[in-house]
Amino acid sequence: MIQQQHDIFTREDVELLISSFYNKVRHDERLAPHFANVDWAHHTPVITDFWCLILLGEQSYKGNPLSKHLHLELKNDDFERWLSLFKMTIDEHFHGGKATEAKERADAIASVFRFKMSIFR
Template sequence: MTPHHDISTLEDIKLLVNTFYSKVQKDDFIGPIFNEKIGNRWPEHLQKMYGFWETILLEVHSYSGSPFPPHKQLPVSKEHFDRWMEIFTQTTDSLFTGPLADEAKLRAKNMAEMFNYKIDYFRNAEKNQTNHL
């Protein structure tokens, strides 16, 4: 599919989110982590992601919450975030072109870097706490 327009509606966000997560679920590297964590709650997860991206990109405040805590204990490393970002970028580029598509990729990159940093931080803090007991 050739990119034809920018992200501009909730339907565009649903297309992006659904296409991205269908690829994630089938990915040999990160798919098992997502599928184990989410289990049969994919519809709820996708709904949350629609709201998250709609809030960020379209400034329609349909998401509330804190995105990091559910990810804090995931067994992931920088390589997992790199793969997540690779799939996100490929998916976005295959569907859309324009400033909001670019914004989505930038926000995803910043989020992946922040989540990776925070997960490492908490792991190291827990290790240091355990070592001092």
């Protein structure tokens, strides 16, 4: 049965996006090694809060996402794979303005991370 897609409207939508995305990351040959030691039970709600702030305006996220990633030895190809999986996950579940915004915001965040991580290394 084909599920009808809708836009990203609720926290539950963001939870679906993030859990589906990180399921892909955990099984991806390129990205999984970078995240092998992540406590997913802790990380998933934090990242859900982050994306709820970005997409829904919820004020639940408190933190600095860049500082949490500085220790990772991510290369440009890793960022491209991350973006590819994230956008693929959005397209699998959602369609609409917020879905498009999520992809645009992911591009912008990845650009900032790449730049700043190159400075701090």
